[in-house]
Amino acid sequence: MFDLDRFIEDCRAAIGADPTHKAVREVVARAVSDPAAVLAGLGEPNRAEVETLYHAPELTILNVVWAPRMTIMPHNHLIWAVIGVYTGREDNIFWRRVPGAEGGRIEAAGAKSLGERDAEPLGRDIIHSVTNPVSRLTGAIHVYGGDFFAVSRSEWDPETLHEGRYDLEKNMRAFEEANASFLRA
Numbered sequence: 001m002f003d004l005d006r007f008i009e010d011c012r013a014a015i016g017a018d019p020t021h022k023a024v025r026e027v028v029a030r031a032v033s034d035p036a037a038v039l040a041g042l043g044e045p046n047r048a049e050v051e052t053l054y055h056a057p058e059l060t061i062l063n064v065v066w067a068p069r070m071t072i073m074p075h076n077h078l079i080w081a082v083i084g085v086y087t088g089r090e091d092n093i094f095w096r097r098v099p100g101a102e103g104g105r106i107e108a109a110g111a112k113s114l115g116e117r118d119a120e121p122l123g124r125d126i127i128h129s130v131t132n133p134v135s136r137l138t139g140a141i142h143v144y145g146g147d148f149f150a151v152s153r154s155e156w157d158p159e160t161l162h163e164g165r166y167d168l169e170k171n172m173r174a175f176e177e178a179n180a181s182f183l184r185a
């Protein structure tokens with residue numbers, strides 16, 4: 001059984017023992033190794049949303065539910081993250097800055113497709129965009145080694161690939177806008 005309070009305590013203890021992502025990755029990997037238990041513990045996803053499960057200066061835990069085929073533009077976090085998928089799939093494109101490029105332009109550098117039971121660490125300087133490639137909701141636990149909502153960071157225009165200031169409100173709104181068509185269907 002996945003117990004949320006226990007999971008939060010385990011993550012807190014993990015960063016207490018090791019402030020890098022390594023110990024937390026073990027905690028997340030253990031949780032998503034039993035996707036049915038996570039679904040029972042968090043509830044079956046029924047709409048796209050970013051649900052805050054825990055929020056503190058040194059640790060943020062989110063339940064991120066992606067609408068079918070939803071894509072979020074390239075962005076960085078400037079804190080490490082661990083993503084554990086418990087239902088569906090998250091396709092990540094990883095980007096890198098083009099050295100000396102005007103406008104902070106990025107180029108694609110790699111990709112990783114995460115499915116159920118995958119627990120993937122992202123380094124603090126990672127730039128990624130995320131797509132849910134499947135036709136149903138995807139659910140993942142996202143753990144961040146800091147305050148996800150307070151860090152001033154960047155996003156990149158998906159067409160020009162130029163850097164701008166990350167707009168938290170806009171990104172949260174994207175989940176609601178995705179629901180507008182998803183829930184109507």
Ligand SMILES: [Fe+2]
Pocket residue numbers: 075076077128
């Ligand atoms: Fe992200």
